Amino acid sequence: MEALDLARWQFGITTVYHFVLVPLTIGLSTLVAIMQTMWFKTGNEKWLRLTKFYGKLLLINFALGVATGIVQEFQFGMNWSEYSRFVGDVFGAPLAMEALIAFFLESTFLGLWIFGWDRLPRAVHLATIWALAIGSTLSAYFIIAANSWMQHPVGAEYNPETGRAEMNDILAVLTNNTALVAYPHVISTAFLVAGTFVTGIAVFWMVKNARLDKQDPEIAIYRTAARFGAWVMIIAGAGILYTGDEQAKLMFQQQPIKMAAAEALCDTEQPAAFSILSIGHLGATDCNDVKTIIKIPGFLSYLATGDWNAKVEGLNDLQPQYAERYGATDTSGETIHYQPNLLITYWSFRLMIGLAAFSAALALAVLWFTRRGRNTDQPWLQKLALISLPMPFAAASFGWIFTEMGRQPFVVAPNPSGSDQIFLLTRYGYSTAVSAGTVLTSMITFTVVYAVLGVFWYRLMHRYASEGASPVEEPVLRDDSDESQPLSFAY
């Protein structure tokens, strides 16, 4: 493999790994903040227990999420230096803003929250978890703005003298319509992940306790958490559907070839059918032997434009259009295939949607079986909860794989209604000064380190989740005149 392929693999591995952890951090930090707020307002001990229980799981996850996030900011320069030179004038700004505006907030208040239970008045301590939640939610905004610029470059012009994209409107970059729909989609997903996480674990405990003793007062705590998470999932799910639909419509305009690939739509159709199952040689660059065996007539036209009869352009027609506009061959004279990998885009798109459906099923089942004060001891619900638990994580990953792989062969996809000079093929973005052997070393190192840390992450998450929301002591402000009083928490 060449340095380019290795750099792509490294980016894929480290980024997917990071983005498995991040949605849980973002969603769960707010959900824990809500739990702590409920305790603050009601004084009900069950909310404190839930805060501490899910708070511990949040921290285990947070540590690895932050640690793997550092790599993200550095590997652009290490493996993608030519990309960095081309986009730095635009792309660096949101990254720097993320650190300064959001990440400082998140990290500083994290320390205050963890260690502050006995040092800060309750209201102030509550504010620290909200600052943490706001910081992590805000950080995603800047990252999405940066990523959206790679999908749909705006607010910049090409400077032939420096050979790079140069920013001329920061507001345009920060209010990129791609970002404005991608951000709520990503945040809704984070809440779906966190809601499923909260409910999944709570249902496990609710059923387990109910099977031992139906009158166990502990059941009430988990019932509360299960229903709370379920409502979060319902609201987040609605948000995902709405923003996903908006995003798809926008993407049909901005990156038509990505959407055509997602649908394995080879020839232009009017009206276009939505493919539920396609078979054939999806990996091929020539998509003519793809056969769609189950489809919904007209639905693709509707998804793309809101009109059941609209024309949707297929890959065979888009390729020559792209070739004409952005070049038929690359600098070495090779034909550029503008069609992204069909197998990956087609299936990642469907897995994204399909796997998220588990959360919907879990949410509806939980709300139904716990309606009007009911408890349940149904073992199948416990199974559904455990099966559903990893699903939205996987769905979110497939969503990212779809949108990033669907952007290929571009690393910065051209904006059809913007500058025709601002785009970059992935093959011109990697670090030419770094040898394949060096990138390989780095890729293997990160993969091994991440794998080992992933094992510890899983073992700790599993261990803490299987301990349950055990009773906790009410936090008391420490008395500083008593020199021998131990801290409420220490590493």
Next chain:
Amino acid sequence: MDFALVWFILLAVLWTGYLVLEGFDFGVGMLLPFAGRNNTERRVALNTIGPVWDGNEVWLLTAGGATFAAFPEWYATMFSGFYLPLLLILVALILRAVAIEYRGKINSEVWRRRWDMVIIGSAWVPSILWGVAFSNLVRGVNLDADHQYSGTFFDLLNPFALLGGVVTLLLFLSHGSIFLALKSDGIVRERAEKLARQFSLYAIVAAGAWAVWGQIAFANAAWTWAAVAVAAVALVITWVATGLKKFGLAFTANAIGIAAAVVFIFGSLYPDVMPAINDPANSLTVDNASSTDYTLKVMTWVAVIFTPIVLAYQSWSYWVFRKRLHVDHIPEHKELTFNKG
């Protein structure tokens, strides 16, 4: 206004913030086995940085992000050129973040001892490598006409850079022991005071030799002698203050010493950001490596508005955790174990 110069200076500020703050985090990490002979004592040391280390590390991410935004060419050449040292630093930072958080999660002596080894090792590695990296900037590297790094990994391990690695190592050891002396009490404090006394002396010798060598051999200007002098005076004051047991003064003086070293590094580079020793025409400069004025102006506004806010809440967090820690403050281990029951 020359916004590229403004950002060159702001980067020096960000790096100063990073090295001053994470400098003592690393120092405490490296000194863990020396300051604490048993688990409780090690926990005293670790918890002095417990609530603040994570926020301190963001200074690095801000410096990295700001380099990308303000000097994309510098960011691209430096990060791809200093590849292997950066890889090691990244791995160390990843392991360190996880180790600090996971160490106390399982109540097992073996578990804690293993993570302690990670905490210690992951503090030593970047403490040396940051010095190596910055020294190579001061010394200059091989760059081709496209501003690509054209040296090898072993070129980075030249004597000046290796001495630079020793300098940051000793500065951080000194800084960390002074911080510990300020923030702990009892036996840990006693040990930290002794360690500070030694390391602050070694730091003067190493940093002095390195700075004079750098100034004579590589600096672009004469005024940076002033920075060398300030650093020297500050480090001597640090050492004297450790003898007088005035650790507040020692900490301030050492921080000034680190800041003066950064001023020396940036001052000796200017107007380059990455001098090419093979051909000065290939050097990356403040001008040819920077972003457009528009981008730099936007970033200046962002920095002007948000840096004071960050400083305010970070200072507050230091104030909240201002109390010295001693062994009585450390709660007993009540964490879970992997073996249930």
